[in-house]
Amino acid sequence: MTTTQQPTTPPPTFPKAVLRVALMTLFVGVLLFGASGDIYWLGAWIVFGLMILNVVSNIAIMAFLHPDLMLERMRWKEHANAKAWDKKIMPLMAVFGSLSILLVSALQHRFAPSLTAPWQLLVGTSLMLLGQMFGTWAVASNRFFSAIVRIQTDRGHVVIDHGPYAIVRHPGYAGAFLVYVGLPLLLGAWWAFVPSAFALGLLFYRTAREDQTLCEELDGYAAYTQRVRSRLFPGLW
Numbered sequence: 001m002t003t004t005q006q007p008t009t010p011p012p013t014f015p016k017a018v019l020r021v022a023l024m025t026l027f028v029g030v031l032l033f034g035a036s037g038d039i040y041w042l043g044a045w046i047v048f049g050l051m052i053l054n055v056v057s058n059i060a061i062m063a064f065l066h067p068d069l070m071l072e073r074m075r076w077k078e079h080a081n082a083k084a085w086d087k088k089i090m091p092l093m094a095v096f097g098s099l100s101i102l103l104v105s106a107l108q109h110r111f112a113p114s115l116t117a118p119w120q121l122l123v124g125t126s127l128m129l130l131g132q133m134f135g136t137w138a139v140a141s142n143r144f145f146s147a148i149v150r151i152q153t154d155r156g157h158v159v160i161d162h163g164p165y166a167i168v169r170h171p172g173y174a175g176a177f178l179v180y181v182g183l184p185l186l187l188g189a190w191w192a193f194v195p196s197a198f199a200l201g202l203l204f205y206r207t208a209r210e211d212q213t214l215c216e217e218l219d220g221y222a223a224y225t226q227r228v229r230s231r232l233f234p235g236l237w
Helices: 014-036 042-064 069-074 084-111 118-141 171-187 190-217 221-227
Strands: none
Touching: 014 042, 014 084, 042 069, 042 084, 042 118, 042 171, 084 171, 084 190, 118 171, 171 190, 190 221
16 A cells, blocks of 8 residues: 655644633533532533543554654645535534533533433443544544545555545444533433534534545445445445
């Protein structure tokens, strides 16, 4: 498989990217504890801790394995060949994804609190942790893990078929699916399944459109789909 030489040091904008991610993570904490009005909320602390762990893991991977990937992800608005339909989906997924789930969960905890059963904490934590681990594995395996759907000819884009990509074709989205299901359970907020369902619908749509784009435009991807049949769930879809 064709490879291209990778930079050995992080790009100059790397500290700026790290700061941006750190501020976003801090915002999540403020959202959870501010909207809920409960600094002692156990589920929120677990979520916040898992998110910090996930952020640190992904930054470390990009710093040491794929130094140019952070720059690629930061400049998603600048890529001329980015798919127009995906530029519309990305903001929707950001709003109706984790942020909406967290906000609805925090508001329910504040105004209509319910006891979170131990099984909810256990299952929710397990799903979220597993989803984040699967997504991090995808980042470590794929230096083309862009934030936007595009064929990265400027970066020597090739098909990645090892690691989690030998199991499903879109492991990053598979991990996100587990997180979207696990969050409402972990936070004990049944109303949060409403934005979760919307986010999952967008996730399935984006997965199908991206898969079609790669089949049509990335050399070798159509053959790869014959080797790895499943998009998200082995043996199901």
